[in-house]
Amino acid sequence: MEVLPKFDSVFSIDCVIFGFDEGELKILLIERNVEPFKDWWALPGYLVKENESLDLAAERILYELTGLRDIFMEQFYTFGDVDRHPQGRVITVAYYAMIRLNGPKELKPVTSVARKAVWYPVKDLPKLAFDHTKIFQKGFLKIRNKISYQPIAFELLPEKFTLTQLQHLYEVILNKTLDKRNFRKKMLNYGILKELDEKQKGVSYRAAKLYKFDRRKYAKIFQNELSFGK
Amino acid sequence: MEVLPKFDSVFSIDCVIFGFDEGELKILLIERNVEPFKDWWALPGYLVKENESLDLAAERILYELTGLRDIFMEQFYTFGDVDRHPQGRVITVAYYAMIRLNGPKELKPVTSVARKAVWYPVKDLPKLAFDHTKIFQKGFLKIRNKISYQPIAFELLPEKFTLTQLQHLYEVILNKTLDKRNFRKKMLNYGILKELDEKQKGVSYRAAKLYKFDRRKYAKIFQNELSFGK
DNA sequence: CTCCTTAGTGTAAATAATACACCCTATATT
DNA sequence: AATATAGGGTGTATTATTTACACTAAGGAG
Numbered sequence: 207m208e209v210l211p212k213f214d215s216v217f218s219i220d221c222v223i224f225g226f227d228e229g230e231l232k233i234l235l236i237e238r239n240v241e242p243f244k245d246w247w248a249l250p251g252y253l254v255k256e257n258e259s260l261d262l263a264a265e266r267i268l269y270e271l272t273g274l275r276d277i278f279m280e281q282f283y284t285f286g287d288v289d290r291h292p293q294g295r296v297i298t299v300a301y302y303a304m305i306r307l308n309g310p311k312e313l314k315p316v317t318s319v320a321r322k323a324v325w326y327p328v329k330d331l332p333k334l335a336f337d338h339t340k341i342f343q344k345g346f347l348k349i350r351n352k353i354s355y356q357p358i359a360f361e362l363l364p365e366k367f368t369l370t371q372l373q374h375l376y377e378v379i380l381n382k383t384l385d386k387r388n389f390r391k392k393m394l395n396y397g398i399l400k401e402l403d404e405k406q407k408g409v410s411y412r413a414a415k416l417y418k419f420d421r422r423k424y425a426k427i428f429q430n431e432l433s434f435g436k
Numbered sequence: 437m438e439v440l441p442k443f444d445s446v447f448s449i450d451c452v453i454f455g456f457d458e459g460e461l462k463i464l465l466i467e468r469n470v471e472p473f474k475d476w477w478a479l480p481g482y483l484v485k486e487n488e489s490l491d492l493a494a495e496r497i498l499y500e501l502t503g504l505r506d507i508f509m510e511q512f513y514t515f516g517d518v519d520r521h522p523q524g525r526v527i528t529v530a531y532y533a534m535i536r537l538n539g540p541k542e543l544k545p546v547t548s549v550a551r552k553a554v555w556y557p558v559k560d561l562p563k564l565a566f567d568h569t570k571i572f573q574k575g576f577l578k579i580r581n582k583i584s585y586q587p588i589a590f591e592l593l594p595e596k597f598t599l600t601q602l603q604h605l606y607e608v609i610l611n612k613t614l615d616k617r618n619f620r621k622k623m624l625n626y627g628i629l630k631e632l633d634e635k636q637k638g639v640s641y642r643a644a645k646l647y648k649f650d651r652r653k654y655a656k657i658f659q660n661e662l663s664f665g666k
Numbered sequence: 667c668t669c670c671t672t673a674g675t676g677t678a679a680a681t682a683a684t685a686c687a688c689c690c691t692a693t694a695t696t
Numbered sequence: 697a698a699t700a701t702a703g704g705g706t707g708t709a710t711t712a713t714t715t716a717c718a719c720t721a722a723g724g725a726g
Contacts, residue, residue, distance in 0.1 A: 281513065284529050286489055388716085395713095618685085622682090639703080643693095
């Protein structure tokens with residue numbers, strides 16, 4: 207029985223975590239505290255351990271570098287250029303997630319690999335370590351694409367939100383303005399929003415109705431996604 | 437400067453190559469000639485070399501195991517369960533492609549890893565080595581999904597094809613029957629088919645018009661894909 | 667009470683999706 | 697020559713979806 211060759215090869219995970227705050231789309235970056243790219247901004251990412259599945263590694267790594275737990279991430283692409291890591295061959299599996307920023311969730315790295323973790327507006331990202339800019343871009347395209355046919359925008363909003371907030375989020379991700387009446391008609395027609403008996407508070411203008419995402423009805427929409435008609 | 441750990445970890449590529457022949461959707465399988473899973477059917481797949489990008493590795497591996505060259509493949513998922521390979525940790529990056537079977541293209545493995553390569557109908561696949569059944573299924577879902585919003589079906593047909601052949605292909609991939617008139621109307625409306633001055637030959641019934649895929653107009657359709665309206 | 671800012675609403679027109687059935691034509695058969 | 701066979705090819709009415717477009721309503725600030 208042949209034996210596997212032993213390359214000096216390792217895998218890593220990188221996470222593109224989207225948040226929405228103050229009307230801006232943001233991603234989570236860390237400031238690296240180790241070489242290579244010490245002191246650079248980077249996506250939260252690190253090496254997968256020998257006996258760890260990719261999905262679990264992604265959870266662990268995100269937690270260790272940012273303090274965030276229980277975030278559902280989905281794999282979206284694997285980057286394997288030969289020279290993407292200066293110290294050797296590392297292929298990296300990229301994950302993304304969209305999460306709700308309930309107030310200022312504290313970001314506290316639990317390893318010293320990251321000096322700190324911060325939310326960074328995507329429209330003004332700094333230069334990132336490794337090929338992380340490319341990874342971010344591919345992740346951004348992924349959610350832009352996905353939001354067009356799946357109701358994933360809710361993940362980014364607080365549990366209760368107004369239709370204007372929702373529209374604004376779509377506009378930011380799709381990078382275009384939408385018609386207010388058509389947007390509302392369409393959204394409400396999907397039947398996946400539950401209107402609450404509650405209004406926005408603390409605004410100095412007419413308060414808007416609050417809505418919730420109705421997870422039960424989500425399934426129906428999702429089911430139709432692949433339809434080609436008769 | 438820290439140094440990367442040296443795990444006994446390797447990456448591999450597995451390819452899910454779709455073809456369409458005799459009205460059936462098929463994929464390319466090899467019969468393995470090496471352990472582990474010697475004598476089993478498997479997806480064409482092998483280890484990535486130390487200084488080889490993933491995309492190039494995919495091309496090389498497909499060629500070596502099946503003799504097929506110049507196939508445009510796209511990465512679709514990375515499988516990294518700890519125990520997916522009996523001899524150690526191997527994560528595998530899966531690629532898919534849809535190709536045209538111009539007559540009986542010969543399949544000749546150029547390494548002894550594969551004893552032979554054959555087209556196998558997807559509706560009657562044997563047990564596959566490793567987690568290849570899972571990989572195939574994910575790849576199949578990928579194309580089923582993609583065909584619903586992108587004109588990729590043409591890749592599977594001969595350059596000149598009839599509308600009935602095209603419809604039949606959609607039906608096989610989507611696993612449902614479509615209405616002939618509606619299908620034609622829709623397809624022709626996309627404006628991505630070029631009608632030829634030529635007819636089907638060798639059939640014992642009224643010969644159908646032949647069409648070609650119009651690559652120039654493809655771009656337009658593709659461009660609209662992400663649209664959310666105004 | 668006025669101003670400012672955002673909330674909230676309707677309709678007509680165009681386009682796309684669906685359901686549905688019959689005649690046409692090329693070859694093979696007798 | 698007539699007939700059988702098998703798939704080729706076409707139209708329309710109905711419904712649902714998408715688009716474009718502009719004003720009044722409410723609430724707080726001053």
